[in-house]
Amino acid sequence: DSGVTQTPKHLITATGQRVTLRCSPRSGDLSVYWYQQSLDQGLQFLIQYYNGEERAKGNILERFSAQQFPDLHSELNLSSLELGDSALYFCASSVSGANYGYTFGSGTRLTVV
């Protein structure tokens, strides 16, 4: 157990739907990062939050949004889902925005049918 909790582990939904992925960071970690891993692709950075504020943004689609709550857990919202959104979504956390050794959760596997 890495200490980073992601729920749900698996999600199957239809095109056009909206889903929410949840992440609880490791205790004491203030930064949360979201990454997407599509088939045979590397980990693509989506977005980072630090202590409730957006810190950095990657190639995140406009249909996707995220937030970090006062208790530091984070949610990634994916809407108007398309088949191509099927992927593994990982959350990672670190103590501060400058701590490079991220701790990853086990991921949420999203399948859009």
Next chain:
Amino acid sequence: DQQVKQNSPSLSVQEGRISILNCDYTNSMFDYFLWYKKYPAEGPTFLISISSIKDKNEDGRFTVFLNKSAKHLSLHIVPSQPGDSAVYFCAAINTGTASKLTFGTGTRLQVTL
């Protein structure tokens, strides 16, 4: 634009031999590099890192070498063990600016008996 590249999708090595995983990067502003290991159904876990002020960092059976002029780093595992079979991701970061890691596409290592 893939700024971190792992050109070998897979590698097979016999138990006891050396495994060498390679990674190339294009962004000369990257100054800190990390390797992560990923088992199926788990998130990536931090393995070893190296700062650009060094050319080698060793931790037990794992050694990372950095050649800045060639923008190349490699991970050596000696001796390789069956439990090392996993996907290995190379990652890089510019510590002076963004705090997000840029990952390569990964190399699947299989250590055979």
